[in-house]
Amino acid sequence: MLHRVIYASEAVGATGASTLSIAQILGVSLRNNLRSDLTSCVMFHDGHILQAIEGKRSDVDRLLRALLTDHRHTGVRILVDSLIPERRLVEPMVLCDDPAALLAKLGLHCLSSVTAREAEVLLEFRKAA
Numbered sequence: 001m002l003h004r005v006i007y008a009s010e011a012v013g014a015t016g017a018s019t020l021s022i023a024q025i026l027g028v029s030l031r032n033n034l035r036s037d038l039t040s041c042v043m044f045h046d047g048h049i050l051q052a053i054e055g056k057r058s059d060v061d062r063l064l065r066a067l068l069t070d071h072r073h074t075g076v077r078i079l080v081d082s083l084i085p086e087r088r089l090v091e092p093m094v095l096c097d098d099p100a101a102l103l104a105k106l107g108l109h110c111l112s113s114v115t116a117r118e119a120e121v122l123l124e125f126r127k128a129a
């Protein structure tokens with residue numbers, strides 16, 4: 001049984017704003033997600049974060065517990081938590097490299113008030129990119 005969780009959060013300090021902070025997150029995530037058979041896509045935009053995670057419930061929950069105590073971001077809110085027939089994300093960890101363009105396609109300027117539906121659509125665009 002596969003699950004998809006999408007959450008939004010707020011960056012703390014330089015998280016997502018510096019190449020180093022992004023590289024640190026991507027490096028650890030790649031290693032861990034490969035090991036746990038999780039697939040994920042993360043987006044940093046203007047101090048806001050959106051991440052989708054797919055995998056087995058126990059693996060997704062273990063990562064969520066780590067994310068909830070990670071001081072590099074705050075205000076984690078779960079937008080989507082659903083059982084899925086198959087993955088839409090295939091890579092262990094992908095950085096969305098042009099979040100502003102993706103947001104513009106949806107007519108959004110900011111991730112601060114993104115809805116569950118919009119978050120799912122952002123994922124679709126990421127897949128097509």
Ligand SMILES: Cc1cc2nc3c(=O)[nH]c(=O)nc-3n(C[C@H](O)[C@H](O)[C@H](O)COP(=O)(O)O)c2cc1C
Pocket residue numbers: 015025028029030032033040042049051063066067070072073093
């Ligand atoms: C925005 C954000 C996204 C993250 N995504 C992941 C992820 O997909 N996988 C992961 O293992 N850790 C991720 N992390 C890091 C975890 O919160 C945690 O630091 C890490 O899993 C600890 O791994 P370690 O025990 O191997 O050091 C993320 C952190 C942040 C701030």
